[in-house]
Amino acid sequence: MATLNEILKSKPKGLFYKNRLILPFQGIFLKVIVDDDIIMDFSPASKHVYITENEDYTDIYFKEYKHLKDAVSKYEAIKMVLVEKGKDIFNFDNHKKIVIYLAEKHQVKIEETEEDILFIE
């Protein structure tokens, strides 16, 4: 399986269906920001998200939203900090900051954070 770095360099696309986000990689999530909600609880009991991992993709259900389009507008992004599985989680150099833009036909664009986007870990 390709590494998270390789996947991100290939400008991958994911999918979204209502409040379900499908990302074409796996990782250890540290922080997710949707709208003005800062989510840091990814335990099974989390009231914010429910995450399931499949062989080569990850499903994230945002429990507080009926539809991601209601929360994330044209110029906004869902922001995430995550670490590739197997890498040292305690090394900040391994923390990847990514932004996810909702596009047409249920697709999402996944990019590493641009310098101009404000995103505080």
Add this chain to the structure above:
Amino acid sequence: MAIILGLVTVVYYLIFLNEYHSLLHIFAEYISFIALLSSLFVASGGIFIKVDKKATPYMNVLFLLFGAVISNVIGTTGASMLLIRPYIKMNQNRIKAYHVIFFIFIVSNIGGALTPIGDPPLFIGFLRGVPFFWVLENVWFIWIPMIMLILGVFFLFDKFNDKGNDTPVQNGYTGKVEFKGFRNLGYLAVIIFSVFLDPGVFSWVPDWSPLPFGIREVIMFAVVYLSYKQADPEILRSNEFDFEPIKEVAYLFIGIFLTMVPALQLIAEEARVNRDLLNAGTFYWATGGLSSFLDNTPTYLNFLSAAMGKYTLDVNVKAHVLDFVSQDIIYLRAISVAAVFFGSMTYIGNGPNFMVKSICERAGIEMPSFFTYMIKYSIPILIPLFLIIYFLFFH
């Protein structure tokens, strides 16, 4: 919830009191309020400022001082929206909630106490007849020590936080300052000019009453549309522009505006009855206390009305306001200072407070809750400073 509470007040006034004048009046003030806030919000959302320098406590103090001064030129809302993003960016490796809270104190509120453009209550005073430069001439010697004191407290916080902060930055700092979106600067100028387009200021401006808006509001809403349509999508994306923060303010403040109608009428009545007992200190604390939780513009107007009542003058007559200004300065000074300064006590004390909070949360900064903001920051930091101002100038 805010709208439901507002509707309860509307129903009570319309059905039980059969009184609609107060509601119409407050609705017109709400339209003016939201027109100004939304136009400044959208126009500044199309401007991108990047200060690629490492923030130090000294630099942050200078930045906040600049914000305080500029808020008198483009308003506390305009200054907050323009400067909050570069401020976060500068401090990205060490930002804490207190950075944002002091920004709210200084740039979103206290800084704007020197001109009628700075904060809406002062503008309402200007429309009623208070000379444009009256605030500058009569408040500067309070503004300077207040700003110095609060910057001093911030410096101590920031210096303490800076200790041991030698984390290297991944790409270093270029030291450059970048500015994009000059067209929207023009729109900001249009908004500031249109603020003066009032029949009370220029006789040639058409009076559209009983409509709850005038040409000023039409221009401001046109700026909302045009500045958004013509903005560079790259800038909007960099600023992660979204209408949600201004929508939140619009919903919240419609509730505040409507529910404060009976509260302010009660205060005005009490002030009239007890006018001989009222002194500058009473006006300072009463205006401040209410400006912390209600909108400061009608609070200012009601206490101005009560203060003028002591001289049997009417706030609705421009000549009376001028007469009042020449007769007694200290009441108006106390009301002006308190209305602006105390807006920083809560997230709902002034429009930009909530917008700044929302922008910061979207950037990933955890902000304190409504009560934590008060208990941890505004009460222990601001109340002692407001007490100093009280003992120095209004005791």
